[in-house]
Amino acid sequence: KQEVTQIPAALSVPEGENLVLNCSFTDSAIYNLQWFRQDPGKGLTSLLLIQSSQREQTSGRLNASLDKSSGRSTLYIAASQPGDSATYLCAVRPIKAAGNKLTFGGGTRVLVKP
Amino acid sequence: DGGITQSPKYLFRKEGQNVTLSCEQNLNHDAMYWYRQDPGQGLRLIYYSQIVNDFQKGDIAEGYSVSREKKESFPLTVTSAQKNPTAFYLCASTDGQGAITEAFFGQGTRLTVV
Numbered sequence: 724k725q726e727v728t729q730i731p732a733a734l735s736v737p738e739g740e741n742l743v744l745n746c747s748f749t750d751s752a753i754y755n756l757q758w759f760r761q762d763p764g765k766g767l768t769s770l771l772l773i774q775s776s777q778r779e780q781t782s783g784r785l786n787a788s789l790d791k792s793s794g795r796s797t798l799y800i801a802a803s804q805p806g807d808s809a810t811y812l813c814a815v816r817p818i819k820a821a822g823n824k825l826t827f828g829g830g831t832r833v834l835v836k837p
Numbered sequence: 838d839g840g841i842t843q844s845p846k847y848l849f850r851k852e853g854q855n856v857t858l859s860c861e862q863n864l865n866h867d868a869m870y871w872y873r874q875d876p877g878q879g880l881r882l883i884y885y886s887q888i889v890n891d892f893q894k895g896d897i898a899e900g901y902s903v904s905r906e907k908k909e910s911f912p913l914t915v916t917s918a919q920k921n922p923t924a925f926y927l928c929a930s931t932d933g934q935g936a937i938t939e940a941f942f943g944q945g946t947r948l949t950v951v
Contacts, residue, residue: 754936766843766927767942774936812880816938822887823868823931823938824895827880 725750725817729828737836742800744831746813751791754816757825758787758798761810770811771798803835839864843928843943849951850915850922858913858946860928867932869911870940873897874925883926886911915948923950 726749736742746756755774759767771780773789773796780787784801800807810832814825841862850856862869871883882895886905900919905911915922928943 754938757940759942764925764945764947766841766944767929769939769941772937772939776936814880814940822885822893823934824870824882824885825880825940829877829879 725753725815725820725826727813727815727826727828729811729813729831731831732829733832733834735834735836736803738803738805740803742798742803742807742833742835744798744800744811744813744833746796746798746828748794748796748815748826750817750819751794752818753791754818754823756787756789756796756813756815758785758796759812759814761812761830763810767812803833805835805837808833808835841928841930841941841943843926843946845946846944848946848948850948851951853917855914855916856948858915858926858928858948860911860913860943861909862911862928862930862941862943863909864930864932864941865908866930866941867908868930869905870929870931871895871901871903871911871913872927872929874927874945880927883913922948924948 758770771787786799789796810830812830814827844859868887870885872880884903886892902914926946
């Protein structure tokens, strides 16, 4: 059974510092991996989708890498801002799962201090 | 604007009462999903539907029911059989197949038992 882990569960950094968020998964047989942002009391906003054949994806200050063989993905947020404070979740789409289902990690809660 | 609309944003349920959460999408996606989010437990899949008039149980379907009569709509009913319904409920939809499948989420409904 696929398991997804995000460590640490919470992270606090001063404004301007680069953020590094980790996601690990146990089964490398995935179609893709998706990173989401969730603000308190809100839904999930998709940040980046990395297909299994890709090594990384970039969008503005965000860069996500994928090492499928080692079961790891990292989300980098450059020059963090207080507006980046949120919970970040990663999710994988296992090949063996019916219905295009996602398996989620528990999330990393990020606080960027001014 | 294309997206997923969940309503209501807040819902209060009395003991023994059934309530229905609405989820509507105008993204023309075939697949739709219901997740439950509890503090410290991540997202858990309740039900999903890959096509109109067809749906499957997820990991925690007991005490819930769904219907998929239209492509755009996937309502979730929380029945009196659900013993601990207080949670944040998220609806999602996906496009494509395999590696290009990307999930999009609504803004959520917070259900509280009073």
